[in-house]
Amino acid sequence: MDDSRGNLAFLAWVDVIERIDTLLLEIRHIQANIIYVLRCPRLYDVLQEEENKLWPPPPRDSENPSSLPDSENEGEGNNCWSDVLRLSIDSALKESCHWVKAYPTLEEQLVLHGNIIWNADQKRHYHKLRSLQLLKSNLLHDKVHLCWWAVRLFDIENLSKVIPSGDRRKKEASKYAHFMLFRSAVLAKIRENVRWLGDLQDQFENDQDLGRQDHPRPSFARRREQGIYTTFLAERARDIASDLHSLVGRFLGDSSDQNSLTMHRWIHNYSSEGSVCQNDFRVAMRHNKTDSTDAEDHLDRINFINTSYWMPERPDLQSVIAHESAHQVIHERLFQFRDVWNEGNDAFSRLARELVYAMELFSGDDGKGQTYQRHRPTITVIEISSDLLATAVKGHAYVYALFLEIFGHGMEVMFDAPVDRYELAMADHLNCYSGVLANDREWYYRLRIVCAWITAIHHIDKPSRIDKMLVDGIEALLEDSLDYISGLDVTHPESKAYWKTLTDRLCDIVRKSEAAAQTKKWRKDRSDDCPNGGRHSVYYKKHSRPIPSELRNYIFRYFRIKKGDLHDGSFDKVYLGRTFTSEGGKDIGDRPLFQHLYDVPWQSSMLKAIDFTELLGKNDLNKWMWNIHYDLALGREAYQMAIEFELWTTKTASIRARKVCKLIDEVGLSTTFNGLLDSSSASGFTSYARNWCTE
Numbered sequence: 001m002d003d004s005r006g007n008l009a010f011l012a013w014v015d016v017i018e019r020i021d022t023l024l025l026e027i028r029h030i031q032a033n034i035i036y037v038l039r040c041p042r043l044y045d046v047l048q049e050e051e052n053k054l055w056p057p058p059p060r061d062s063e064n065p066s067s068l069p070d071s072e073n074e075g076e077g078n079n080c081w082s083d084v085l086r087l088s089i090d091s092a093l094k095e096s097c098h099w100v101k102a103y104p105t106l107e108e109q110l111v112l113h114g115n116i117i118w119n120a121d122q123k124r125h126y127h128k129l130r131s132l133q134l135l136k137s138n139l140l141h142d143k144v145h146l147c148w149w150a151v152r153l154f155d156i157e158n159l160s161k162v163i164p165s166g167d168r169r170k171k172e173a174s175k176y177a178h179f180m181l182f183r184s185a186v187l188a189k190i191r192e193n194v195r196w197l198g199d200l201q202d203q204f205e206n207d208q209d210l211g212r213q214d215h216p217r218p219s220f221a222r223r224r225e226q227g228i229y230t231t232f233l234a235e236r237a238r239d240i241a242s243d244l245h246s247l248v249g250r251f252l253g254d255s256s257d258q259n260s261l262t263m264h265r266w267i268h269n270y271s272s273e274g275s276v277c278q279n280d281f282r283v284a285m286r287h288n289k290t291d292s293t294d295a296e297d298h299l300d301r302i303n304f305i306n307t308s309y310w311m312p313e314r315p316d317l318q319s320v321i322a323h324e325s326a327h328q329v330i331h332e333r334l335f336q337f338r339d340v341w342n343e344g345n346d347a348f349s350r351l352a353r354e355l356v357y358a359m360e361l362f363s364g365d366d367g368k369g370q371t372y373q374r375h376r377p378t379i380t381v382i383e384i385s386s387d388l389l390a391t392a393v394k395g396h397a398y399v400y401a402l403f404l405e406i407f408g409h410g411m412e413v414m415f416d417a418p419v420d421r422y423e424l425a426m427a428d429h430l431n432c433y434s435g436v437l438a439n440d441r442e443w444y445y446r447l448r449i450v451c452a453w454i455t456a457i458h459h460i461d462k463p464s465r466i467d468k469m470l471v472d473g474i475e476a477l478l479e480d481s482l483d484y485i486s487g488l489d490v491t492h493p494e495s496k497a498y499w500k501t502l503t504d505r506l507c508d509i510v511r512k513s514e515a516a517a518q519t520k521k522w523r524k525d526r527s528d529d530c531p532n533g534g535r536h537s538v539y540y541k542k543h544s545r546p547i548p549s550e551l552r553n554y555i556f557r558y559f560r561i562k563k564g565d566l567h568d569g570s571f572d573k574v575y576l577g578r579t580f581t582s583e584g585g586k587d588i589g590d591r592p593l594f595q596h597l598y599d600v601p602w603q604s605s606m607l608k609a610i611d612f613t614e615l616l617g618k619n620d621l622n623k624w625m626w627n628i629h630y631d632l633a634l635g636r637e638a639y640q641m642a643i644e645f646e647l648w649t650t651k652t653a654s655i656r657a658r659k660v661c662k663l664i665d666e667v668g669l670s671t672t673f674n675g676l677l678d679s680s681s682a683s684g685f686t687s688y689a690r691n692w693c694t695e
Contacts, residue, residue: 005480006154007609008403008473009176012183013150014605014628015404019190020143021629022313023197024054027132027139030201034129037208038122040113043129046101053099054140056081056625082622084144085151086159089428096144100137103130121207128200135193135200142186145424147625153179156618177484180477182427184408185415189422191270194309198268232643233318237264237305240322243393244329250522251346251515252333260300260332262325267306271405274324276331277302303328315639316601319397320405322390330385347515352385354509362502380442387450388510392457392519396470399450400602403474406443408481414488430488441495444478445503451475452507456516459524464592465577466606546595549588551645555600555638556588559607574614575607600639608632 028047035043057080084092103109106126110116118126152159153175241262267273305324310317334349344350359380390398414430417423451471458467486496510516527546547555560571572579576591594600612624 003613004469004473005176005476006473006613007469007606008477009153009179010609010613011605012180012404012407012477013146013153014632016146016183016186016190017143017628018314019187019310020139020146021055022310023139023190023193024136027136027197030197030204031129031132034125034132034204038118038125038129042113043103046103046133050100050136053096054136055629056622080622081147081625085148085621085625086157089145089148092144092148093141096140097137100133100140102137103133124207125204128204131200132197135196138189139193142189142424145427146183146186149179149182149427151621151624154613154618156624157621159621174480174484176477177481178427178430180408180481181411181414181430181484182424184410185412185422185424185426187409188412188415189424194268194270198309201268233266233307233311233321234264236318237307237321237325238262240393241303241325241329244322244325244389245333247389247392247519247522248329248333248348250518251348253346260303262303262305262328264305264307264321266309266311268309269306270309272308272311272320272324273306274327275304275306276328277304300332313636314601315598315636315643316397316605317401317404318601319390319394319401319598322394322398323386323402326386326389327382329389330382334385347513347518348385348388351388351510351513351515352381354513355384355506356381358505358509359502362498362505383442384446384449384506387446388453388515391450391454392523394598395458395523396454396467397596397598397602399454399474400470400605402450403447403470406446407474407477409443410440411481411485441482441499444482444499445506447474447478448503449506449510452510453516456511456513457520457523459520459527460592462578465575466603466610467592468577469606470602547597547600547642551642552588552594555594555642556591558638558641559604575610594638594642597639597642600642601636604638605632 031047032044035041035047084095087095103126104112106123109126110118151157241260303325305321307321307324308317311321334344334346334352344353387398387402390402412422415422415424415426417426451474455471460467482496482499572591576593588594593603612627618624
């Protein structure tokens, strides 16, 4: 049975687990550096004790006693994740609250270590160590709470919680909508934790800059912040801007190069952001309608792209870079001034103008005394336009990333508690909620619009099952959530009809627009221009071109082996929805998988979601939790293989030849992956690499 909604809800759950685990790992990294600076090895004992608590232990295997968790080292009670998640929520939180031990006070710590004397710097470091331990404990609380609701959503081991009365369809919709609202509250808490962690990390780094330099300075940055990932992200940000200029140039009939530069860096913020530095002399001359060529030959502008905290670890979210780049391209070439959309005669400006007019009709009084202001065109049209352009250049990858980033944003207000905090215990009482709900449903109409847009511009005649599953799953969760929220908003029960009617109209405009037809043609031309990842392309830059067919075959075979001994027809039927032709059944052939680097993570995640919700079975909670933490990774593993190979192509020919061939020899592809490549294929792959690298 195709459960698109369930698959997307599963990935939404795992997305939050990944974010929490990323924070937990970085906290432990900072703590290890603090302990190193304090020169107090005993402080590591607390970190070692919690190691088996933060992440689920291996599944219990009666045939392999060594795999059983050591109950003596697990603390009091049944602390195994699966045991805790089977309890009531209050009992689960009570059992898990001791998993992260607290460090003693500073005075107690000094006494425990023989009345040692610490200077002011060391005392500040110890306070940071204790503070980080509190953040870690709070994150664990949120993770246990989230997983408790998720295992009941998916009815693992028949743990489904009683849900509101009504027919079966309404029960299912309420259950999924309830979980997605709960997820929005957990993400709101994570946003605060990212900020607090950044503050503590900056304080520690500043203390190291200003304090005594008695010992070698530790590394403060995450490993992935260095080297290959930041290099790739910086180049990718520039190439995304080039892709967007190419598309906008098609709309405007102007393919001239823009005198601008895109600069990228990774920042310690929850979400990505962009800003622009303009050439003020040239802007002033254009305002005065004088010849701007008289100015010095500086850049017209510098576009700064600051990607979010998650980007190094989460390749499936990297497509949101396109949204920030689209803001800058729109400002530069389409809507530089507020009245330009009323003047532009290109297809995209006309589309924006139609959206403006439609929203103006809905932006006043709704007839019930309620006025909705947040979605007014002056605020929203740029966001929608940026979504449309980003979807055009990144396809389903952007739709997937946007879903994980904004679904339910703002609904965390239902979990508000005093003193600027969110109370997750409100999850048991949402059906009695009588507070004021935010009027805006921006997440609802933005996601529905991009779903309508990607369907209209998709240039492949028969989309695969996972393409359709992504769109259908998002739309189902959106409608479920709107129904559920509208049922809770007793003060404005008419809001459901308002938002649905408005969004239906906007989607209809987008689907029938000339801009959609032109974008589909541009995407088809781009695909035909470089079908097999050739190095010379009119449309593609080096970091956005299609993956070479040899590398696609390699990734596909890797997945076939990872997913067991499925014959060709079964793989296609289970994961892609129909049978595809391919030589010998081993090559990727005409299967619509892994065409670009940015497709690898989201498609890998969708394939893995099918494994969990349809193939794994729901009778072993411990197995579920173990596999979610250690055998999912949201496409990172395959993406790492692809990016390692792809990035070498940006080097000189001699370096590419040496490095790629050395990598193939070191990895030992013909033996390591148990048949992934036989000896002749490995030799042919090496020969291809040498030839391709020296083109």
